[in-house]
Amino acid sequence: MVGDGVEIRVLxxxxxxxxxxxxxxxxxxxxxVLAALLMEAGRAVSADxxxxxxxDENPPASART
Structure with a gap:
């Protein structure tokens, strides 16, 4: 559970x-993005x-936006 009435399922x-x-x-x-953030819970995750x-290896030029 994340908060009151919020549940995130990853299996x-x-x-x-x-x-x-x-x-x-x-x-x-x-x-x-959510899955990547959950895998690193409690740690800042960089844009990169x-x-x-x-x-993976071929992000578009607009990836940072």
Whole structure:
């Protein structure tokens, strides 16, 4: 549990539940960013690390935005 009524599930597909209901995370990239942040809970994660988590070796020029 993250907070009152917020649950993040990472075994299987990444899901966020709020008050027992699924919350929309947006697209696949948002799921990948959340998963990368959860893997490093309690530690600051750099933009470069997040870019690597989402795009591996071929990030687009717009990756930082």
């Amino acid at each position: 299987g597909p990444v899901e966020v539940m709020v008050g027992g209901r699924p919350a929309s995370l947006g697209g696949q990239r948002a799921h990948q 690390e997040l870019i690597d988590a989402v795009w």
